[in-house]
Amino acid sequence: MNPTFTPAARALAVAALLALPGLAAAQNVTSDNRGLQALQNRATSLGLVATDAADAAITSQYTDARNGITHVYLCQRVQGIEVYGAVADVHLTAAGKVVSLHSSFRPGIEVLARGAAPTPGLSAQQAVGAAARALGMPAPGNLTVLKAGSAAEGMEFSNGGISLDKIPAKLMYLPLADGSLRLVWDVTLAPLSGDHYWNARVDASSGVLLDKSDFTVSDDFSMLNLTRPLTQATVAAAIKATPATPARPTAAPNSYNVWPLTIESPIHGARQVVTDPADQKHSPFGWHDTDGVAGAEYTTTRGNNVHSYDDAPNNNNASGTNYSPDGGKDLIFDYPFDDSKNAPAKKNQDLAITNLFFWNNLMHDVMAHKGFDEASGNFQAKNYSGEGKGADYVQAEAQDASTASPVRLNNANFSTPLDGGRPRMQMYLWDRSELNVAVTAPAALAGPLNALEGSLGRSLQAVGPISGKLVVADDGSAKPERGCNAPLVNAAAISGNIALIERGKCGFALKIKNAQNAGARMVIMMDSIPNSNTLTRMGGAAPDSVGLRIPSVFITKNEGEKLKIAARAGQVVTISASGEVFYRDGDFDNGIVAHEYGHGISTRLTGGPNVSCLNSFEQMGEGWSDFFALWMTTKPGDVSTTGRGIGTYASFEATDGRGIRPTRYSTDMQINPATYALLGTGSYVTAADGTNPVHAIGYIWATTLWDLNWELIAKHGYNADLKSSTGGNNIALQLVIDGLKLQPCRPGFIDGRNAILKADSVNNKAANSALIWRVFARRGMGFSASQGSSNSLTDQKIAFDMPTVVLANNKQLSAALLDVYPNPASNQVLIRTQVSSSVPVQVELVSVLGQRVFTQTISAARLQKDGLTVNTSSVAPGLYLVRLTTSEGTLTKKLLVQH
Ligand SMILES: [Ca+2]
Ligand SMILES: [Ca+2]
Ligand SMILES: [Ca+2]
Ligand SMILES: [Ca+2]
Ligand SMILES: [Zn+2]
Structure with missing residues (x-):
């Protein structure tokens, strides 16, 4: 000492x-x-x-x-x-x-x-002030002590007028990069904007910010659209276009007219009135209780598990007065739904808040049966068992920031403070703009243009329809159409017209600014890459930060070139352009609600409820969340190979759309080829600014969990009772939840795999270990795989093999170990297995008459990783047997060839 x-x-x-x-x-x-x-x-x-x-x-x-x-x-x-x-x-x-x-x-x-300073130079209050300053927050006002404690135990202060929650502070040692320790104050602050929930560490003497992490996990899908101003014009017009509300049946007491369990969104199934849905075991006093005594404390969408309310102005309910629909003493939440394309969000507000309330409660109840409960740190106002900490029900904010400035769109996020701290779920609207940009003269060029709006300037929807003459920019340089030099030489000609500018040399914002300064009403930006059909979404700066007021669209080089030549030849080229923006409400996308809630589950269960440690580079938070979304919306009769997109409703797609991930989820590797090998390659790398492609990483992990779910369903069947412990789907979710509890802090993929194997050994005496190995091996996390550091995306060893012990004593190996697809096959078939072999594997195609029509030997490693593609175009139609002979045994599967 x-x-x-x-x-x-x-x-x-x-x-x-x-x-x-x-x-x-x-x-x-x-x-x-x-x-x-x-x-x-x-x-x-x-x-x-x-x-x-x-x-x-x-x-x-x-x-x-x-x-x-x-x-x-x-x-x-x-x-x-x-x-x-x-x-x-x-x-x-x-x-x-x-x-x-x-x-x-x-x-x-x-x-x-x-070697570390033994005493803090700053008091805890001073440290809160220093952390706030370092995080760009205002100075805290009167900090009163809510919970006293020694510096090392930690204490809690009031919100100081700057945080959305109480402010904990605790003295800690922070290990620095050089291995030394620094005495720090660990301070948690939730800025009033609701965008972050900082857990920061400031030097206990100097107050310098040394480290921070964010308790908010954000699912930005289109950063480019986040700051686009909403105009009220569309909303007003839409109100007029709205059809009359149809008559509704009168619901029984304690009912909710929502998209219930397993229905992912309004495009996936019909709305239904659900009566008495609260789980008897885990919500024993109903969804509107908060005191553990019979009788609802709230007749609004508020109760022990969640408080859902409107947050269109994005004030984050700081005053506690945000609006929630009231179901009356009978608790009937039955509101109309206007599903017309241009329905204003406000019109569906009651239903949005109700559906959000319903699904948060559903997640609470179902997951409590799987072990995300009071003891393990779930989200409840009151803990009826007395275990864990209460006072942390979910604050679920519907139509968040939809009338705020700036508006937030195409996003959702979830903040998970430690047990006893209230999480916040923010659900946003999603937009889609429809552009009509066309050449109206000369007749030879007339017709629609393939155009894309970016985030620079104001949108066509905001400005209203524009039509006028197209003038090619001239900046006086050797390539005058690039419009980089100001002022433009032909400003007089451009004034009042539409400017055509070519990409290159300088940024989009500058080009548009130059045209605006010359008096242009709009810019058509043509690409500089010949024969490219990819339209670039112009962006890079918030619209107002560069002072752009005019709209702009991007077109291809080939289309632009024709217009440029015609205009320069003296022809009068005229353009008409208009845009309309439509919105969908994330509150109706139950998959996204489940995904967001899932962030709370994975965060609370990993490392225990009082530590937040899903912050390693390989961590699979987005993967667990996607898996929960898929799992909660699996219907009886679904099949494993059907592609499932995430967020298809919010993205204005059909139910078979790709959604917001690299591919749809499927056990069919032709639809979803993801493996662990993707990590650290292509778009699966850490960006220059240090951010990780968390959704891409999660996609690989969720793919594997989804395979696991279906393999277990194939083995144990599907059970539509999602609170039961039997059925392959329930066994799978149980393994995933218990894996979260068993894995180390800051996990990587192999940590996650090992925890699931451990969970199966604990729960099922390892009855599914061969199946689990097979699933993980197929996606590159086989027996010989290693993750390296969970904090690096580039040091993994990929392997597609299975431990030999799993394969022992099994001369005729299970057909499930052999992938043959497509089946029926026409011109080719891919044969793949995860079985290891100490000798090259013989692959044969044998007719029903026993005639060998194909034979080849190939290494087990190649069969495991890539499989073998066999050309069947000249194979006579009929039934065949695919036979693989390995050192561990033989594998057979029937194959139908059709032409
Ligand atoms: Ca009560
Ligand atoms: Ca909010
Ligand atoms: Ca809790
Ligand atoms: Ca690694
Ligand atoms: Zn997420």
């Missing part, structure tokens, strides 16, 4: 001495120290010295009611102060056997701490 104690340091040391050994400031005070002891007993094998784990503390601990596993989550401490990011998890059976243990404790922590 440092001998030069200041009074502050002494106070700290005393506080540390007074703290119960092994217990952090977390809520789960328990006398069960088996997890802590297990960790301490294994210190040496974890590369630690005894003192590294001597002062470890439990951040949370709970026993799973279904499988009896006690999950213990710990943090490393030195001198009673937590070390940020140094955590461990230990999982024990009822008998005390350790089934899994991970640690990221830092070796030699005492020596490292000696």
Whole structure:
């Protein structure tokens, strides 16, 4: 210990001495120290010295009611102060056997701490002010202490008028890049804009911001559209166009007229009146209770699990007065739906808030049956069991920011503070613009142009229809049509007309600005790449930041060239252009609601409810969320090979559209070829600014979980009762949820695979291990695969093999191990397997008469990775047997050839 104690340091040391050994400031005070002891007993094998784990503390601990596993989550401490990011998890059976243990404790922590300043120069209040300043927030007002505690235990302050929630602050050690420790204040602030929920670490002496993470996970889909101003013109016109509301049946008490379970959105199925939907076990007092005593506390869309309300102005309900529909004493939430294309969002507000309320409750109830419950840190106002922390129901904000300036579109996000902190779900409108840009003269060129609007300037929809003469820009340079030099030489000719400018040399914004300054009413930007049909969405700056007021559209080089030649030849070229924007409401896309809620589940379950650690580069947060969305919307009779897009409703697509991911989800690798090998390649790399392609990463992971779900359905059947424990779909979700609890903090794909295998061993005595291996091997996460660092996207080893033990004792191997598609086949067929073989695999095609029409030997590695494509165009139509002979046994499957 440092001998030069200041009074502050002494106070700290005393506080540390007074703290119960092994217990952090977390809520789960328990006398069960088996997890802590297990960790301490294994210190040496974890590369630690005894003192590294001597002062470890439990951040949370709970026993799973279904499988009896006690999950213990710990943090490393030195001198009673937590070390940020140094955590461990230990999982024990009822008998005390350790089934899994991970640690990221830092070796030699005492020596490292000696180099760090032992006392904070700033008080906790000063640290809150410093963090706010560093994060660009206003200075906090009167910070009153809501929960007192020592610096090392942490304390909570009031929101200071700058945060949407109470402000926790705690003294910690932050490991720096060079391995040294720095004493910091860990401060959590939720700015009033609702865009972020910062967990920041500032130097405890200087107040300098050293590290931050965001509790908000954002699902930006089109950054370019986020700041486009909404005009009220369309909305007003749309009100007139709205058909009369049809008569509705009178609903029974406690009913909701919504798109219920397994219906993904209004394009996927009909709305229905659902009566008494609250789960008897996990919402025993109904969805409108908050006190655990019979009788609803709210007749609005508010209750123990969620409070859903309108947030069109994006004030984030700071005053607590945002609007929620009221179902009256009978709790009847039955509102009309105007599904006309140009219906204003406001007209469907009651229904949007109701549907959002319904689906948040549904996620709560279904997932509680799978083990996301009070003990493990779920979202409830009151915890009826007394386990875990309450006061953290979801704040679900419908039609968020739809009348705010700037408007937010094409997005959704979810903020997950630690257990006891209220999450926020923000659901936005989605837009789609329809452009009509056409040449009206000369007759030889007349006809529609293939055009795309960007985010620069005002939209055609906002400006209204434009028609006029096209004038080619002339900036006086060797390539005058690029319009980069100001002022334009032919400004007089351009004034009052439409400017044609070619891409290149300078940015779009400057070109448009030059045309605007010359008096142009609109810009048609032609591409500079011949024969390209790809239209570029012009963007790069918020519209008003560059002072652009005129609309602009992008067309191809080939179309633009014809117009340029005609105009320069002296012909009068005229253009007409108009645009209209339509909106869809994310509140009706149940897949997106489930996805957002899913972020809360994966965040609370990984590392325990009192630590937030889904922040490694490989972490699969978006993947779990997509999987939950797909899982909740699987209907009886669905088949595994059908492609499923995410967000098809919000993206104005048909139900078989691609949605917002690289491909649709499917077990058919022709539809969805994703494997672990994609990670770190192409668009699956870390960007120059350090951001990761989280949705692309998640897509690979969700693909694998989706395969797992269907393999288990094939084995155990589908159970339409989603709260049951039987049926392949329920077994799959249970493995995924338990995998979240069992995996280490900051996980990668192989950590996730191992946790699912572990969950199967705990839940099902490893009855599905061969199936799980097969699924992961098929997507590149086989037995020999490794993830390298979970914080790098480029150091993985991909493998498509299965452990030999799985394949042992099985000479006639299961047909499920052999992929043959398409089947029936016409001109070619792809044959693939994950089975390993110490000798080259013989692949044969045998007719029903036993005649071999094809034979080839190929390495097992190639069959595992790429498969073998066989040309069947000259094979006579009929039934054949595909036969593979490996060192582990034979595989056969029937194949029909048709021409
Ligand atoms: Ca009540
Ligand atoms: Ca909001
Ligand atoms: Ca909770
Ligand atoms: Ca890696
Ligand atoms: Zn997401």
